[in-house]
Amino acid sequence: MSGDTAGPSPTMSLPQARGFNWSNLGVRVASAVVLIPAVLAAVWVEEPKWPFLMLIAVAVALLAIEWGAMTAPTAPRRVSTAVTVAALAAVFLAYLDHTTLAWAAMVLGAVAAALVARGVAERPMNAAFGVIYIAIPCVCLVWLREMPRGREWTVLLFAVAWAADIGAYAIGSLLKGPKLWPRFSPNKTWAGFVGGLAAAMGAGAGLSFLPRIDLTVGTAAMIGLVAGLATMAGDLWESMLKRRFGVKDSGDLIPGHGGLLDRVDGLMFAVVVMALARLITHWGWAH
Known part of the structure; x- marks a missing residue:
């Protein structure tokens, strides 16, 4: 970025965008099965x-x-x-x-x-x-x-964030189309964005049937939508940070995914939104 010297070197060129790589899908799945x-x-x-x-x-x-x-x-x-x-x-x-x-x-x-x-x-x-x-x-x-019913809400958090991530990756890879924010994340598309949100809403609605979670299908789907948006925002934010500091991945800890920060960037934003949603429902503002 012109005029930005916050990275390791003011003259370091930004990494080239990677295309969707279906060849490492098996590695990604294997990592997920373990983690x-x-x-x-x-x-x-x-x-x-x-x-x-x-x-x-x-x-x-x-x-x-x-x-x-x-x-x-x-x-x-x-x-x-x-x-x-x-x-x-x-x-x-x-x-x-x-x-x-x-x-x-x-x-x-x-x-x-x-x-x-x-x-x-x-x-x-x-x-x-x-x-x-x-x-x-x-x-x-x-x-x-x-919090009371904390286990169920935490599972809801992970399910929504993972669904948003998987949905965006799968739908974006299949449909491609216009880019979401090519300056910082050239691989992300509007199709993936919509697919990720739909998956997050579906995960929220599906987990509304968990015992003791005490959410209607509509409320759970809305929470899934907002947390899904936060997941996307966290992913884009980390992409911007990596471009700013001139790195391709935050690390190489997880095969097929990169570093841990690459894996949980969306979750880090989603948990804040989920905590706020839990506070609202705890106060009785939603059902």
């Missing part, structure tokens, strides 16, 4: 609670490592460590039901990470944003899981 049951098991097991907390803690560490590598090329370990400590402090406070302290720790942690980055000649705002970017969805996820 999805593990995630759902950690979410659904009520006692002990530590598997769910450990899942989030590991995710925080991996996301922070990818963030440091992407945004702090001269000192990735120090920045990653600062982001990890700050985000984990907020997560553990939220887990202990100290929500207000969790938000305060997040802000203080962002300031601390910025000071660390400044001390190693990296951009302070990138480090601070990394804390906010990672900690907010993780705190929301902990809160959502600990």
